[in-house]
Each structure stands twice: as C-alpha cells, then as structure tokens.
Amino acid sequence: MRAGDRQNGTVAVEVEGLSKSFAGRMVVRNLSMRVLRGQIYGFLGPNGSGKTTTLRMLCGLLTPDGGTGRALGYDILTERDRIKRHVGYMTQRFSLYQDLSIQENLEFVARIYGLASPEQEAKAAVERLGLVGREHQLAGALSGGWKQRLALGACILPKPELLLLDEPTAGVDPKARREFWAEIHKLAAEGMTVLVSTHYMDEAERCHEIAYIAYGELLAQGTIPKVIENSHLKTYTVSGPDLQSLANRLLGIPGIDMVAPFGASLHVAGRDASALDAAVARFRDERELSWTLSSPSLEDVFIDLMSRSQDNFR
Amino acid sequence: MMLTRTRAMFIKEFVQLRRDRLTFATMIFIPVVQLLLFGYAINTTPRHLPTAVLVHEDSDLGRSILAALSNTSYFKVTRLARSEAEMDHWIRSGEVLFGVEIPAGFERSVRRGDRPALLVVADASDPVASGTALGALEGVVRTALTRDRGLPETAEQSAAFEIRQHRRYNPAAVTSLNIVPGLLGTILTMTMLIFTALSVTREVERGTMESLLAMPIEPIEIMLGKIAPYVAIGFIQAALIIALGIILFEVPVVGSLPLLAALSTLFIATNLSIGYTFSTVAQNQLQAIQMSFMFFLPNILLSGFMFPFAGMPRWAQWVGEMLPLTHYIRIVRGIMLKGATLYDVHGEALALLGLMLLAMTLAVRRFRRTLD
Numbered sequence: 001m002r003a004g005d006r007q008n009g010t011v012a013v014e015v016e017g018l019s020k021s022f023a024g025r026m027v028v029r030n031l032s033m034r035v036l037r038g039q040i041y042g043f044l045g046p047n048g049s050g051k052t053t054t055l056r057m058l059c060g061l062l063t064p065d066g067g068t069g070r071a072l073g074y075d076i077l078t079e080r081d082r083i084k085r086h087v088g089y090m091t092q093r094f095s096l097y098q099d100l101s102i103q104e105n106l107e108f109v110a111r112i113y114g115l116a117s118p119e120q121e122a123k124a125a126v127e128r129l130g131l132v133g134r135e136h137q138l139a140g141a142l143s144g145g146w147k148q149r150l151a152l153g154a155c156i157l158p159k160p161e162l163l164l165l166d167e168p169t170a171g172v173d174p175k176a177r178r179e180f181w182a183e184i185h186k187l188a189a190e191g192m193t194v195l196v197s198t199h200y201m202d203e204a205e206r207c208h209e210i211a212y213i214a215y216g217e218l219l220a221q222g223t224i225p226k227v228i229e230n231s232h233l234k235t236y237t238v239s240g241p242d243l244q245s246l247a248n249r250l251l252g253i254p255g256i257d258m259v260a261p262f263g264a265s266l267h268v269a270g271r272d273a274s275a276l277d278a279a280v281a282r283f284r285d286e287r288e289l290s291w292t293l294s295s296p297s298l299e300d301v302f303i304d305l306m307s308r309s310q311d312n313f314r
Numbered sequence: 315m316m317l318t319r320t321r322a323m324f325i326k327e328f329v330q331l332r333r334d335r336l337t338f339a340t341m342i343f344i345p346v347v348q349l350l351l352f353g354y355a356i357n358t359t360p361r362h363l364p365t366a367v368l369v370h371e372d373s374d375l376g377r378s379i380l381a382a383l384s385n386t387s388y389f390k391v392t393r394l395a396r397s398e399a400e401m402d403h404w405i406r407s408g409e410v411l412f413g414v415e416i417p418a419g420f421e422r423s424v425r426r427g428d429r430p431a432l433l434v435v436a437d438a439s440d441p442v443a444s445g446t447a448l449g450a451l452e453g454v455v456r457t458a459l460t461r462d463r464g465l466p467e468t469a470e471q472s473a474a475f476e477i478r479q480h481r482r483y484n485p486a487a488v489t490s491l492n493i494v495p496g497l498l499g500t501i502l503t504m505t506m507l508i509f510t511a512l513s514v515t516r517e518v519e520r521g522t523m524e525s526l527l528a529m530p531i532e533p534i535e536i537m538l539g540k541i542a543p544y545v546a547i548g549f550i551q552a553a554l555i556i557a558l559g560i561i562l563f564e565v566p567v568v569g570s571l572p573l574l575a576a577l578s579t580l581f582i583a584t585n586l587s588i589g590y591t592f593s594t595v596a597q598n599q600l601q602a603i604q605m606s607f608m609f610f611l612p613n614i615l616l617s618g619f620m621f622p623f624a625g626m627p628r629w630a631q632w633v634g635e636m637l638p639l640t641h642y643i644r645i646v647r648g649i650m651l652k653g654a655t656l657y658d659v660h661g662e663a664l665a666l667l668g669l670m671l672l673a674m675t676l677a678v679r680r681f682r683r684t685l686d
Contacts, residue, residue, distance in 0.1 A: 035485050061685050084530040095525035112529045 009183075012037045013058060015069030015076070020053050020062060025054045029216045035195060035209070037161075040188045042207030043176035043197035048304060050216040051197040052092060055164045058195070060087040072161050085113070088160035092167045094147045096154055097138025097203070105139050106154055113158035121157060129153045136208045145176035148293055152180070156187060163187065165196040169203065181206050202294055204208050210298075212305055219305045228301055234273040235296040236280055239265040240289040256278035262297075269300050318591070336601050346606060351630075352615050359446050360625020366401050366410040367394035370418035379432065383414065388447035401435070405482065407658040408644040409643035411437045411444055411624055424474050431478040438481035438490050438653045443622035448479060481649040491566075494559040494647035496619040499639045501547060501555060502578070503585050503613050509544045511602040514681075519598060524685065533681035537674065541586045548582035549575075568653035577663055581642040584666050587673035588638070594680040613639040641665045 013035040020028040028050040035041045043051050056062040058071050060080030068217045069076040074083045096105045106122035124136045129149055139150060148168055155163060165184075169177045181203065188194055188208075196207070204210050204224070212220040220227045236278055240246070243266050251257045255275030260267045270276030283289060296304075332338065365383065370378055383389040393410055395401035401413040412436040423430035436444045442456060484491045517523040526536070556574070559565040565573065589606060595603035612622055614631055617639040626634065634640045641662040648654030648662075656663070 055686060061524065061527055063684055063686050081530060084528060087528070089525070091521070091524045091528075093521045093524075095521045097522055098520065109529070112531050150668075192453040 002263045004302040009037070010037050011037070011070075012193065012225065013041075013071050015058070015071070016067055018054065018057060018067035018069055019065050020050075020057060025214050028064075031213070031218050033211055033218060033221060035193060037193050038188055038191050039192045040184060040196065040206070042203050043195060043213065044199070044206045044209040044302065045197075045213035047199075049214045051213060052166050053216075054213070055089070055166050055195065055197060056197070059087045059164055060084055061089070063136055085158075086160055087162045087164060088155035089164045090151050090155045090166060090168055092170065093153060094139075096139050096147075098150060099138060099251075101136045101138055102126060102142075102150055103135040105150065106157060109154045109157050111162075112305050115158065125153050125157050141286070145172045146170055148176070148180065152183065156192075159191065162214055163194045163196075165193055165194065167197050167199065169198065169200065170217070177203070193269045201297070204298055212302055212307045216304050217309060219309055220301070224298060228296055228298065231296060231304060232271060232273075233269050233296040233301060233304055234271075234276050234290050234298055235264050235267055235269040235294050236276070237262070237294040238268055238283075238289055240286075246289070247284075250279075250283075257301065258307070262298065265290065267294075267297070267300055269296055269304065316334055334600075336469065336597070339535040340604050340608070347458060350610060351612070351633075354635070355616060355626050355630035355633075356621045357627075358442065358621060360443055360622040361387045362390040363412060363443065363624045364386060364410040364449055365389045365391040365414060367391050368395040368398065368401050368415040370416060371420055373416075375421040375424060376416045380414070386447075386450055388450055389414075389514050391624060394672050405435060405437050406648055406652045407661065408437070408648060408656040412447070420475070421604065422498050427474070429474065429476050430442070431476045433478050433480065435480045435482060436655075437483060437652070439483040439633035439647050440618070441484065441487035441489070441502065443624055444481070445487070448481070451477060451479070482674060483647075490563040491651060492647070494563050494565045495556075495650050498552065498555045498559070498578075498646055499617070499642040500582065500614060500619055502552060502582060502637050502642075504610060505551060506548050506582055506585035507589040507592070507606040507610060508545065509547070510541060510586045511592045511596070511606045513590060514593035515541045515554045515596050515599045515602045527683065527685065533678045533683060536681070537590055537677055539585075541583065541590060544586050545579060545583055549579055552578045552582065565650060567650050569649035569655065573656055574649045575596070577642075577645050577649070577659070577666070579626050580663065580666050580670070581638060581645070584629040584638045584670035584673065587670050587677065591673045591677040591680065594623045594677050594682075616640070636669070638666055638669050641669075 013033070013036060015030050015034075016030040018028055019026070031050075031054060043054070046053050053062060056063050058069070058076060060076065060083050064077065071083050072086050074086075076083065077113065097108070097238045100143065103122050103126060106125050107118045110118035112122040123135075126132055130158060131146075131150070139147065152165070152168065155165075163184075169180055172180065177200075183198065184194055185206070196203075198204065207224075209221065209223055210227060212227070220230060221232070238246070243261065243264075247259045247261065247266055250256050250266075254277050255270050255272060255277075256268055257271055258267070258269040262270075268276075270279070280291065284291060358674060367380060369380075380391060384391060389412060393401075393404055395404065395413070398415070401415070404410045405413055413433075415433040415435070417430060417433070420430050420432070434448075436448055439443050481487070514523075517526060552575075556567070562568065589610065592602050592605040592609070596605055612633060616626065616634040617623070617637050618634065619639065623631065623640065645654075645659045645662045645666075648659050652658075
C-alpha cells in the first residue's frame with residue numbers, strides 16, 4: 001500500500017496524536033492534522049505555541065514523544081532519511097553559510113542532494129532568484145529580504161515534494177513578502193505541498209487551508225470560511241467618537257467576549273449570540289454610535305481561540 | 315569611567331560564568347588534576363630504564379654484571395635478545411633505551427687479564443633520558459662486580475674489563491636533534507586539534523546545523539568531509555617543519571622520508587579525529603577549546619617530549635600510551651634519527667590507527683542527528 005499511496009496519494013502529511021515535551025514542559029500535545037498534496041497550509045499561532053516544534057518533527061529534526069505520522073508517505077519516526085531527500089525545510093533563522101557566496105551556498109546544497117551538475121543548477125537558481133551579477137556576494141552581506149529569498153531558493157533547489165517554511169517572512173518588507181507569496185503559489189500550482197507558519201493574518205488568507213495552534217494544541221483547522229463558521233462568533237462593528245472609552249465600558253460586560261479596535265471602529269464579539277445582543281442593546285440608544293452586524297474576521301476568531309485556550313491552560 | 319557601569323558588567327559576567335557549568339568545573343578541576351598528575355608523573359632523573367641484553371655466554375661473571383646493572387636501579391632488563399639484529403630493532407623502535415652485549419668467552423678473557431670489552435649501546439637521541447644512567451654505569455658496575463666476586467679492589471682489577479659505551483643517534487648530545495622531532499609532533503597536535511574542535515560547535519552556534527541536519531547527509535559523511543581538507547593543511551605544515559629542521563637545525567633524516575610522510579599523515583588524521591570528537595561533545599566553541607587544551611597539556615608533558623617517558627611511573631606511562639603524540643614522537647625520532655623502518659615502528663603506527671578509529675567511532679556515535 002505504501003509505495004502506491006506515496007506515488008498517487010493525495011495526502012502529503014498526516015499526523016495523529018503527535019506530542020513533544022522539553023524538560024517536562026509540553027510543547028505540542030496530541031496534535032492531529034492532514035495536509036493534501038499541492039496545498040498551501042498555513043500554520044498560525046502565537047509565539048511559543050509549538051509551530052516550529054511541529055515542523056521539526058515533520059522533517060525528522062525532532063523525535064516525537066508520542067503519536068504517529070507520515071510525511072509524503074514516509075514514517076516520520078522510522079524513515080527520516082527518506083523524508084530528508086524529499087522535504088525542504090526553511091528555518092526561521094537564516095541558516096545558510098554567511099561566509100559562503102550565494103553561488104557557493106547553492107552549489108553546496110546541490111551537491112548534498114546529489115544533483116547532476118551542481119554548478120549549472122546553482123547558476124539556474126541564481127537566475128530564478130533574480131540575483132544575477134550578485135552571485136559572488138557573501139550570503140551574510142545580503143539584506144533580510146534577499147536572505148529569505150536565497151533560503152527559499154536553496155530549499156527548492158533539489159525540487160522537494162514538501163516544503164516546510166518556518167515564519168519565512170518575519171522581518172521582511174511588504175513588497176518582498178508579496179513576491180515571496182507569489183513564488184509560493186507558483187510552486188504549489190506546480191504540485192509542491194507547502195506548510196508555512198506565520199504570525200500575519202493577511203498571509204493566512206493566502207493559504208488554502210489553515211490550522212491554528214496555541215499552547216501546543218491545535219484549536220481550529222480547515223478553510224478560512226469554515227474556521228470562521230466553526231467559531232460561532234457573532235460580531236458587531238461599532239463606530240463613533242471616543243472609541244477608547246467605549247471599549248473600556250464594553251469590556252467585562254457578560255456576553256461580550258472580545259473588544260478589539262479595528263481602524264476607525266471597534267469589533268465587539270461574543271460566543272453566545274443572544275447574550276451578546278442583550279449586552280449590546282444597552283448601547284444602542286446612544287445616538288452617536290452606529291452598530292452593524294458583521295462577520296468576524298480571522299483575527300477575531302484567533303484572538304478568541306487564544307483567550308479561550310489560555311483559560312484552559314491555566 | 316563609572317564605577318556603577320563597571321559593576322554592572324562585573325555582575326553580568328559573573329552570572330554568565332556561573333551558568334556555564336563546564337567552564338566553572340574546569341576552572342577548579344584543571345589546576346588540581348593537572349598539578350597532581352604532572353607533579354607525580356614527571357621525573358627528570360629517570361630510573362628503571364628498559365634495557366635489552368644480548369648474552370653470548372652463560373657465565374657467573376655475566377650474571378653478576380646483569381644483577382649489578384639492575385642493582386643500580388637505573389637499568390631494568392626487559393628484553394633478552396637472541397641476536398644483534400634483534401637488539402638493534404628494539405633500540406630503533408624505542409622499545410629499550412640500552413642494549414648490553416656480553417661477548418663470547420668474556421669470563422675467560424677477564425681471568426686471563428685480556429681486558430675484554432663489555433658493549434653498552436645507548437639510545438642517545440634523548441640525552442636527558444640516557445645521560446644519568448650512562449654516567450653511573452662504569453663506577454657502579456665495577457664496585458658491584460668487585461663485591462660479588464670477593465676480589466680485592468686493586469688497580470689491576472679495575473681494569474679487568476672495559477666498558478665500551480656506544481652513544482647512538484646523537485653522540486654529541488645536541489639538544490635540537492631531539493627537540494625538533496618532538497616539536498614537529500607538538501605543533502601538529504596543537505594546530506590540528508583546534509582546527510576540528512571548532513568545526514561542529516561552530517555550525518551549531520551559527521545556526522547552520524539546523525539546515526544541515528534537515529539535509530540527507532550522514533554523520534560519517536559530515537565528519538570525513540570536515541577532516542579531509544585539514545589533512546592537506548597538516549601535511550603542508552609537517553613538510554614545512556621538517557624542511558626547516560633539516561635546513562636550520564641540521565637534523566638528519568636517516569630513515570625513509572616517504573615513510574615519515576605517510577605516518578605523519580596518519581598522525582595528523584588521528585589528531586583531527588580527536589578534535590572532531592571534542593567538537594561533537596562540546597556545547598559551544600569555548601568548551602571545545604577548553605577540551606582541546608586539557609588534552610594538549612598531557613600530550614606535552616606525558617608523551618616523552620619534554621620529560622623522559624621511561625622515567626614516569628607505570629600509571630603515567632599508561633596514560634602516555636593513550637596519547638597519539640607519544641607514539642608519533644617514537645616514530646619521528648625512530649625514522650629521522652635512528653633510521654627505523656616500518657617494521658621497527660609498526661606497533662606505534664597501529665596504535666595511532668587504533669586511536670584514530672576509536673575517536674572516529676565515538677564522534678559518529680556522539681553526533682546528534684536531531685535537535686532533541
């Protein structure tokens with residue numbers, strides 16, 4: 001079953017009950033998920049939520065304490081050597097050689113993966129990256145955005161089937177971020193599966209599916225509309241003068257679970273629709289405020305999920 | 315200059331120092347252990363030096379000469395040679411420092427008053443080791459002989475036989491002849507250890523290890539790939555030292571230069587492997603340097619480079635045998651000064667090979683393949 005499944009299967013990553021703890025602290029608990037081939041799967045969650053640990057377990061850099069899983073059909077516990085050949089892992093911190101040039105870094109990767117003509121492959125990658133003329137510059141001298149592009153270029157050089165990107169756009173300017181995502185979509189269209197962790201909500205919306213993880217637990221997953229729907233969050237958008245004092249007045253009222261400023265308006269959300277309506281009713285009389293029912297944004301949902309799981313955590 | 319800021323720095327440094335347990339431990343451990351180790355091990359007037367004996371006749375006089383030799387406490391008969399060739403081999407290989415040959419018909423010649431010669435061959439390549447014993451040789455043997463035979467000590471008796479000393483390899487006791495081969499090994503040890511000791515910890519500290527581990531490369535491939543370039547560098551270094559030794563210090567190369575080159579390469583690879591092993595154990599570059607240093611010191615003091623190996627107590631000799639420099643110094647002195655062949659030094663070569671393989675095995679096993 002395995003070989004056939006690997007070749008023709010539509011599932012790229014499937015893990016069941018994955019757990020990992022460091023020095024007695026649970027970093028990932030009982031995590032299960034499934035990523036289809038050719039998908040861009042977004043991994044969201046606050047700092048220290050276990051995103052990096054999960055990605056590392058998928059590419060064989062960490063051994064799970066419990067659970068099972070397959071990446072590209074290979075067992076993540078016993079077939080790490082095979083996984084490494086077909087998975088590209090881009091680390092959060094730039095981890096190419098700062099004292100090697102762009103060309104030399106790419107050649108090194110090409111040789112490790114046993115590509116037929118490393119020099120040619122590296123040259124082609126330099127052209128793809130738009131770094132022609134700078135190939136002899138040391139990698140350490142590149143700006144943040146270019147380092148990320150080079151790291152991605154090195155990752156996809158051996159043509160992996162699965163790409164794991166750990167916060168690839170942290171600290172990168174918006175233009176470079178946009179180009180980065182355009183590249184990722186192109187790769188996915190060509191059949192590569194991409195698992196990408198991020199903090200940015202706008203990046204989440206560029207993913208086909210997302211998973212939200214906090215305190216090591218996977219709290220929601222699916223397409224964005226589905227995640228929003230499953231949150232059962234009802235949201236009002238309110239605008240008017242002096243929103244800061246309004247926010248202070250709204251906070252703490254039973255039925256209102258979240259108040260968040262959103263440009264020139266506030267998002268007021270609650271899990272219990274009728275309780276929220278009752279709470280909001282009191283403010284409806286205030287003439288200068290205008291209330292409209294809106295659908296919750298992804299950020300509303302995540303902040304709500306996080307506050308809920310924080311409660312569980314304590 | 316502000317005292318509060320200096321104080322802030324002082325407190326921060328102290329906290330960091332306290333957190334680095336290994337550094338803290340080595341600060342206490344190094345001086346105590348090293349002092350005890352070397353204080354007890356080093357002895358510049360060595361006794362019980364290994365001696366080979368070639369006896370052509372089994373006589374009372376011969377036996378009492380051997381007993382007298384042992385009684386001086388400078389000589390210890392460790393080998394009984396069956397031929398001159400065998401005795402030469404042991405001296406060339408460094409197995410023994412002295413060879414005593416009692417010729418055929420020795421006792422009869424003494425009785426006849428022919429003043430026969432008792433041949434004592436000394437390996438003078440290390441003048442410190444052999445000097446004292448040779449100085450003590452004549453007088454002590456003669457008094458012991460006189461006492462044993464119950465003969466009156468007359469002028470005639472004192473000339474009953476002649477001790478013919480043969481200082482081989484470095485008859486004029488030129489220090490540089492002995493020091494240059496030792497320095498060759500010492501310099502190589504120091505530089506090679508540091509080269510590789512930093513190699514893995516550097517990757518960890520710079521964060522490149524995370525990428526490397528996610529790539530399809532085996533620990534043994536990483537190790538060999540990291541060691542190989544430094545073998546070439548070490549080879550150049552060795553060639554330079556040997557060339558300077560020949561040109562400036564007029565150290566001869568009596569034996570085969572290709573053999574010296576081949577075994578030097580083996581020695582270089584052994585040290586690189588040991589340095590690499592430290593690198594897989596150490597958590598940061600500072601620790602790797604500390605380990606190299608802790609390893610380097612006994613290499614200098616217990617290898618026979620600075621102090622005579624034969625003069626050390628047995629336990630210290632065992633420690634010495636575990637160090638590559640000990641074997642390499644025997645090889646280099648053997649080939650350069652004594653014209654030793656591969657047969658003479660094959661034991662030392664095998665020891666180096668064994669140490670290298672041991673280090674490599676440890677390194678590959680210790681290498682952390684995951685970030686767990």
